Amino acid sequence: MPIKPIILKFLGIVVLSCMILGCGQVSEDITYTTKSDKALQFFLDGVEKTDNFYNDEARALFGKAVELDPEFAIAYYYWAITSVTQDDFQSRLSRAVELIDNASEPERLLILSQKAANDDSAGLALEYLQRLVKICPVGKRAHYRLGIFYFGQQEWALAIDEMNAVILIDANFAPIYNLLGYAYVNIKKYPEAISALKKYSALRPEDPNPHDSMGEIFLMIGDYDSSIKHYTMSLKLESDYVPSNAGLGHNYVFMGEFEKARTAYDEIFINARNIADTNTAYLWKSISYIHEEQSDKALEVQKEHLEHAKILTDIYTQALIHGRMAAIYREIGNFEMALQECSNTREIAERPDMQPGLQEVYERNYFFTEAIVYSRLGKKEKAREKLDMFKQSAHASKNNVTLKNYRGLEGIVEYWNKDYDNAIRHLNDADPLNQYFRYYLGLCYLKTGEEEEAHEIFSDIVAFNRNSLLYSFVRPEAAKLL
Numbered sequence: 001m002p003i004k005p006i007i008l009k010f011l012g013i014v015v016l017s018c019m020i021l022g023c024g025q026v027s028e029d030i031t032y033t034t035k036s037d038k039a040l041q042f043f044l045d046g047v048e049k050t051d052n053f054y055n056d057e058a059r060a061l062f063g064k065a066v067e068l069d070p071e072f073a074i075a076y077y078y079w080a081i082t083s084v085t086q087d088d089f090q091s092r093l094s095r096a097v098e099l100i101d102n103a104s105e106p107e108r109l110l111i112l113s114q115k116a117a118n119d120d121s122a123g124l125a126l127e128y129l130q131r132l133v134k135i136c137p138v139g140k141r142a143h144y145r146l147g148i149f150y151f152g153q154q155e156w157a158l159a160i161d162e163m164n165a166v167i168l169i170d171a172n173f174a175p176i177y178n179l180l181g182y183a184y185v186n187i188k189k190y191p192e193a194i195s196a197l198k199k200y201s202a203l204r205p206e207d208p209n210p211h212d213s214m215g216e217i218f219l220m221i222g223d224y225d226s227s228i229k230h231y232t233m234s235l236k237l238e239s240d241y242v243p244s245n246a247g248l249g250h251n252y253v254f255m256g257e258f259e260k261a262r263t264a265y266d267e268i269f270i271n272a273r274n275i276a277d278t279n280t281a282y283l284w285k286s287i288s289y290i291h292e293e294q295s296d297k298a299l300e301v302q303k304e305h306l307e308h309a310k311i312l313t314d315i316y317t318q319a320l321i322h323g324r325m326a327a328i329y330r331e332i333g334n335f336e337m338a339l340q341e342c343s344n345t346r347e348i349a350e351r352p353d354m355q356p357g358l359q360e361v362y363e364r365n366y367f368f369t370e371a372i373v374y375s376r377l378g379k380k381e382k383a384r385e386k387l388d389m390f391k392q393s394a395h396a397s398k399n400n401v402t403l404k405n406y407r408g409l410e411g412i413v414e415y416w417n418k419d420y421d422n423a424i425r426h427l428n429d430a431d432p433l434n435q436y437f438r439y440y441l442g443l444c445y446l447k448t449g450e451e452e453e454a455h456e457i458f459s460d461i462v463a464f465n466r467n468s469l470l471y472s473f474v475r476p477e478a479a480k481l482l
Helices: 037-051 055-068 073-081 086-098 105-118 122-135 140-152 156-169 175-186 190-203 209-221 224-237 242-254 258-271 275-291 295-311 315-331 335-349 356-376 380-397 400-416 420-427 435-447 451-462 469-480
Strands: none
Touching (some): 037 055, 037 073, 073 086, 073 105, 086 105, 086 315, 105 122, 105 140, 105 356, 140 156, 156 175, 175 190, 190 209, 224 242, 242 258, 242 275, 275 315, 275 469, 295 315, 315 335, 315 469, 335 356, 400 420, 420 435, 435 451, 451 469
């Protein structure tokens, strides 16, 4: 299943390992608290499904668990993280927090960590997880959760340490090898990544996800034949496995076969099990047009998606779509429409029913676009104002990736101010996986006459092969500069 720029497939996955004595709490790992044996069984079945990425089935099981025990706090937490809409996620997480006094200390820390992350407070989320590991030192689930956190913060060495701790506790815990594979590929240890995923596949031979993950790793490496082979194997095991339809589409995008890519993405619409799958299909179809340098068609898809989100009264998706359209207009130089879409995003973000943590995320999105637009218009004071707003929000979050994004944004602003030396300094401190920043770094090197360094960066961008909106803006441009 593919890694995504804002939400990784395993970011919400924190599962419990319990020894069942009636409805008690005897465990070396995160404990559970429920008054119902039947609710407990539904819950544990759901945990097993969540563990192995069968979230649709897991979600139904957690729903049954809370129906039998309406005070089952950790079940609400799991019900939240397997949600497919923000409304459901927010309401279920809120209920878990309300019931937290009924839970054990490990459960409390897990729920509070998710609440902190939801409130855009990564530093506090980390504190809770570190406490969790301290009180569950031989708990594989506790170490797994902390490893997931470090992974999301791009602290690769710390993440791998936690994953290895899990393996020492339980070498047959299959999901850890999936996460480990992605960690290794991010530090370009490709043989180790493939080895980890082979172990994952051996432990779960009937599951589609090991082949899906292998397909993605080979895609990142640039081995399209092997990638397509594994995605096809995944779909043979589960014909409507949406991530593998997306993975096939990405292969065809990077191979320049855009109609074949959109045929694969259209399969997601056909196979969609829920609104999240449909949202995914709209996103990738739109992005395929940007890769093909047909931004007008990309905007058409986004507008169609927006109407769909309005029918569902999904304000969260509406805010995301307005933010994407702002970015597309920014890149094609239609600054008036870019600022208008930023205003549309702001209007939704400031609604009283908007969750505060997500409000911060949406605000940073439009600060990002506004800072670049004003820089390109030569309005340095306005650009600096928006940059400072982004900086303030980024520092408050204590999120490593967000802070790196601030450095990247500052580098872009300096590029348009023609201060290339300062731009290079900032861009070298930006998120190294964000090819949008890397592209601007290459442009800076061209301006300073360092053509060899620029050529190397543009080559890396073209070969990066991890699909996203920002990547679609720069991959075709980087290819032209080679």
